[in-house]
Amino acid sequence: MEKELTGLPRRDFIGNVSKIGILGTLAAFLPGSTSAEVLESLVAKPEEGHVFLAKPYLQAPAPDSMTIRWITNKLCYSWVEYGETDLSVKAHNVSDGLVDAHNRINQVYLSGLKPGTKYNYKVLSKEIIDFKPYSLKYGETISSDTYSFTTPQINPSSVSWLIMNDIHDRPESIPHLMNLKGTDDYDYVFYNGDIFDYQTDEQQIIDHMLKPSIEAFASTKPFMFVRGNHETRGKFRRELKNYFSNKGDKGYYAYQWGPVYNIVLDTGEDKPDDAPVYAGIVDFDSYRREQAKWVEEVMKSTAFKKAKFRVVMMHIPHFHSGDWHGPMHCRELFAPLFKKYKVDMVISGHTHKYGVWPPSEEHAYPIIIGGGPSDGNRTLIKIKADAKTLKMSMLKDDGSEVGSYTLNS
Incomplete structure (x- = not known):
């Protein structure tokens, strides 16, 4: 909003x-x-010395792989040491025969992992202090603490995840909302857009999203992310994608975890592309049309059709969010597809007014809208599904439940 x-x-x-x-x-x-x-x-400029600007955070989970990201303040050669009982395996990224090096924003893709298995890991970064064509000199190596993660099982019988949206540069909201989960376990966290007001610089991404996420969960549990309309604004908006690992390296993606097939849509801006504030350098109408073609192919797939539950997560809801161009264009493009291919639930944010809208003549599926960003209006959405039921519970920031919905397969 x-x-x-x-x-x-x-x-x-x-x-x-x-x-x-x-x-x-x-x-x-x-x-x-x-x-x-x-x-x-x-670029963030921390205190002197060689330090981690962002300690490791987990991305793109899969039964046989995990991506680990972190940020240093020096140009480095970086790697991960990991294993089931010790840290005897070393991994780094290689692109076209070149090992990733002389960079600060790191990602290492761990492949060949065992499903449903706990791994210990730590990340290391060795500063490159001089890089000549035939002479490379290293400096200090820094190492993180040892953390652990567990890979998803293949076709698990259940899945649970947490959803936050519309944080709007209030980093204290992340640990506060995470504390509402109680003792319930969860597989991952999903950020459903507008974590920021607009994109200013790297320090903002570190301080307002990565650090609070890492301190609360992200070194041991992965998170996924989709932009809101506010992430499309500001002078650092084009660099934002360099800090996250989405499936297929796109802003939109799909994945199945157990009984739930999830589709993630990047709904773009809420105003027309020719609004003066955009100065002629956005084209979200074409981007949404591109996603509509893609999502229909996904919905035609056997995996989508056979899934026990089919959930869409998108920042701007295509109903119950006013008549601005963005919501109306989403309605035009996506509503017919959601109806045709029988989506079970849509989860959004954007309006800053939490609510649960049951199926109606407009939409044959419930639409869940998380609140935010002010105190008393922030929400944590909890989803838990097995082969028989999907249960959604929405908690306000005082811990009270302000919405719930149950689907039966």
């Missing part, structure tokens, strides 16, 4: 940006600076 900037109403802000006419260009932010200088200004 739209938010007023401090001391400047939204209409005036949009008008001023329109007059500038170069929203998103580097000169608009640091006049006289080169592109390289501006990019450098967006």
Whole structure:
């Protein structure tokens, strides 16, 4: 949803940006600076020394693989040491014969893992202090603590996950909402958009999402992420994807975990592409049409049709969210497909008003909308499913249940 900037109403802000006419260009932010200088200004600058800016966090879980990411403040060669009982296996990424090195944003894909198996791991990064064509010099090596994760089973009988949305640069909300889960176990966390107000720089991503996630769960439990409309804004919006590992490296994706087949859609912006505030450098209509073609092919698949439950997660709900262009375009493109291929549930955010809308003449499936971002309106959505039932429970930030829904297969 739209938010007023401090001391400047939204209409005036949009008008001023329109007059500038170069929203998103580097000169608009640091006049006289080169592109390289501006990019450098967006990178986090921690205290002196060689340190982890973000300790390891888990991505893209699968029965036979896991991706581990972390961020350093120095250019490094980095790797993972892991194993079931010790840390005797070493892994690093290789691209076209070259080992990933001389970088700060790290991801290592662990393959060939056993399903349903616990692994211990730690990450290490060795600083590269001099990189000449025929002479490379290393500096200090830093190592993380040892953590553990468990790979998903193949075709597990049940799955459970937690959903947060519309955090809007309030990092304290992440551990607060996670504490509401109680003693219930869960397989992963899903961030359903608008974790930020807009994309400013790397430090914002680290401080407002990665660090609180890592401290709460993300070194031992994976999370998945989809953009909201606010993640499409700001001068660092194009770099955001470099910090996450989605299936297929797309903003939209699909996966099955046990009895649930999940489809994740990137709903883009809520205003028309030609709105002056976008300055002619967005094309979300085409992007949503691309997803509509893709999602229909996914829904035609045998796996989707045979799944006990079919759930869509998308930031902007296509009903119950007003008549702005984004929601209406989502309704035009996706509602007929959801009806035709019999989606069981849609889970969204965006409106900042939590609620559960049961099936109706407009939509033959329940639409669940999480709240946020202010105190008293934040929510944690808990999903648990087995072969017979899928249960959704929505908790407000005081721990009270403010919505529930049960599906029977």
